[in-house]
Amino acid sequence: MAKYILFDFDGTLVDSRALLVKLYNEMALQYQFRLIREQDLGMLRSLSIAERVERLGVPAVQIPKLAMAGRLKYQENIRTLQIVPGMKEVVARLSAQRLTCSILSSNSASNIRAFLKHNKMDSVFKEVISAKHVFGKHHSIRKVMKAWGAGPTQVIYVGDELRDIEACKKLGVPIISVTWGYDAPTLLRKGKPDYMVDSPNELLRVILALT
Incomplete structure (x- = not known):
């Protein structure tokens, strides 16, 4: 057992979905990736992580750097969750x-x-x-x-x-x-x-x- x-x-x-979408869109504007719109959420939930990354045009090599930056921004918003x-x-x-x-x-x-x-x-x-x-x-x-x-x-x-x-x-x-x-x-x-x-x-x- x-x-x-x-x-x-x-x-x-x-x-934390709304927060992560907000943080991603902030970085997307900075790095010129595709933004996540409200109407995209249902479709993105049905895709694997690899498929989402491809759909949003995020280079795989940049994921570790983006994840680190995202964690720092996330920390600033902890009390909103x-x-x-x-x-x-x-x-x-x-x-x-x-x-x-x-x-x-x-x-x-x-x-x-x-x-x-x-x-x-x-x-x-x-x-x-x-x-x-x-x-x-x-x-x-x-x-x-x-x-x-x-x-x-x-x-x-x-x-x-x-x-x-x-x-x-x-x-x-x-x-x-x-x-x-x-x-x-x-x-x-x-x-x-x-x-x-x-x-x-x-x-x-x-x-x-x-x-």
């Missing part, structure tokens, strides 16, 4: 059940900790881990599992993107995909997650059934 719950951050725990409604209660319930909750995200650990502190959630997560590989999150998950001495069946990952599913499939780690995040349900289904949920309450029921 699972005893470690590993959460993604952006899109899963926190509603909101927890996904219902997720604070989910994490509190899991913690009360003595399950170990941690966060693994492509965002920076300092950004995540600042958000958790501002929202008085810093005590419910054991660790905050920043994944160094944007397109290879399985490396970071494997490293965390090794540090914990945990096997694949002892960990559940909760995420909102196709790349989360792909990472977990490589390791045999069960994944619960949430439909309120960055990737559209149609895209998530292509990855064949172990579970897909439409609400925090449904997420809680699935996790409790697996632990």
Whole structure:
């Protein structure tokens, strides 16, 4: 049975889509990439990260530099972000059940900790881990599992993107995909997650059934 719950951050725990679109558009104006318009959001959610990058005309070699600049701008806007409604209660319930909750995200650990502190959630997560590989999150998950001495069946990952599913499939780690995040349900289904949920309450029921 699972005893470690590993959460993604952006899109899963926190509603940061509007902020990330705003920050991207600021950089797009600077570097002359295509802007993201409101009417583009539905289409972009149905594309993989590689397809989005190609559609927006962002050179792959510039992604690391843009990600670093984006993290700095993100930090300046931490206090504007909101927890996904219902997720604070989910994490509190899991913690009360003595399950170990941690966060693994492509965002920076300092950004995540600042958000958790501002929202008085810093005590419910054991660790905050920043994944160094944007397109290879399985490396970071494997490293965390090794540090914990945990096997694949002892960990559940909760995420909102196709790349989360792909990472977990490589390791045999069960994944619960949430439909309120960055990737559209149609895209998530292509990855064949172990579970897909439409609400925090449904997420809680699935996790409790697996632990």
